[in-house]
Amino acid sequence: MNLWWLMLVCGAITFAIRYSFIAAEGHYRPPTWFRLLLPFVPIAALTAIVAPELLLVRGEIVLGGGNHRLWAGLVAILAAALWRNTLLTIGCGFLALFVLQRI
Amino acid sequence: MNRTQAFVLGLRSVMPLLLGVAPFGVIYGVVALQSGIPPLAAMAMSSIVFAGSAQFLLAQLVGAGAPLLLTAGAVGLVNLRHALYSASVAPLLAHLPRCWKILLAYLLTDEAYAAAIPHLLGRSDARSSAAHWILFGSGFGLWAGWQVSTLAGVLAGTQLPENLGLDFALPLTFIAIVVPMIETRALFAAAVAAGGVAVALAALPYKVGLFIAALAGLAVGAGLTGRAK
Known part of the structure; x- marks a missing residue:
């Protein structure tokens, strides 16, 4: 297993989680309870x-x-x-x- | 508040947390080398992944030879709570160009978020114009501190630093941030629910308990607000 690939995948997952709502803001209408x-x-x-x-x-x-x-x-x-x-x-x-x- | 003031405010707010983060960075560096990760890769991980507890986990799983899918899934679970921070700051960053959003998302950690959030929610002027510079200040400060402490750990090699108890600075700073924010019954109930569930579920793997606890706090808080209206 290539360690560098693993790091890149984990980095991408971490970034995707942190970027999720920031990126989606303005592109969806959250329900009021949200x-x-x-x-x-x-x-x-x-x-x-x-x-x-x-x-x-x-x-x-x-x-x-x-x-x-x-x-x-x-x-x-x-x-x-x-x-x-x-x-x-x-x-x-x-x-x-x-x-x-x-x- | 201009850009420089906002950046410095963020940077200054994250300083007490660096006191607690630095020992973790050093220990991570040592643990990564012990797991057979080469020094260069151990350093690079602090930039590429940039998430304390996920990096510890990654080092351990690499050392144990865990399969890629399991490792990636575990890292995702450990960092799941960061989605809540993303949702929390998203409305403040909506007007920014994409490169700013990407930069601030990359820097969005427990500590950077915690240090910045009292200033983001408190004053309306900061909220409108300089919120991103405050977040950038706290995010950059934490990033730089994490890189330096990781490097120290990698250079120290096999020797774990003496436990001075400095890591206690993390909960203490979070207390200093949270307690003044508890201004209503709903906020207090949210804190009690989140804290209680976190303690009850602390044994769950991959910090899943933290995420569920935070959700419980949100539900209780919003439930009480909804009922009051």
């Missing part, structure tokens, strides 16, 4: 990425104090809600992780 979904894309997609990172430890849900990333993440969520500042949120999250790992 437009209702779009405002939720950032929150739904990004929360789906974050939640397992915080709640799962090697595939198991861990809610106890041993799951440092969960508690540091909750500190970051609080910081984000209070100050709405990206760097402050990241700083609080890392600080909390650092402290928790040393308790």
